[in-house]
Amino acid sequence: MDNVGPPLGSLKPEECPKACDFRCSATSHQKPCLFFCNLCCKKCLCVPSGTYGHKEECPCYNNWxxxxxxxxCP
Incomplete structure (x- = not known):
């Protein structure tokens, strides 16, 4: 199994924009996706892998x- 990205909840706030750029890369609603993803990332220090789904990887992100x-959170 490939370990993609940092361990859960281990992002630093300054890493959120890059993680959210990827998370929101497939949506046609870039601005709201990036806004809420960054808000969630700064609170949870976690962004799920991929561009959609996988929210179980980040319980804080998933449960807000x-x-x-x-x-x-998108």
Whole structure:
């Protein structure tokens, strides 16, 4: 199994923009994706691998909900 990226919850805040650039690279909604990804990354110090899904890798990122109970983090 390939170990992709740093261990969970081990990102430094200054690493968030690069991780979120990749996380949001496949969406057509770049600005909101990058805004919320960076917000979540700075709180959780974790961004799930890939451009979609894999949120179980980052429980903090996965469990942070918006006011309507939907996912806050892309």
């Amino acid at each position: 909900k918006n006011k309507d109970g939907g996912p806050k």
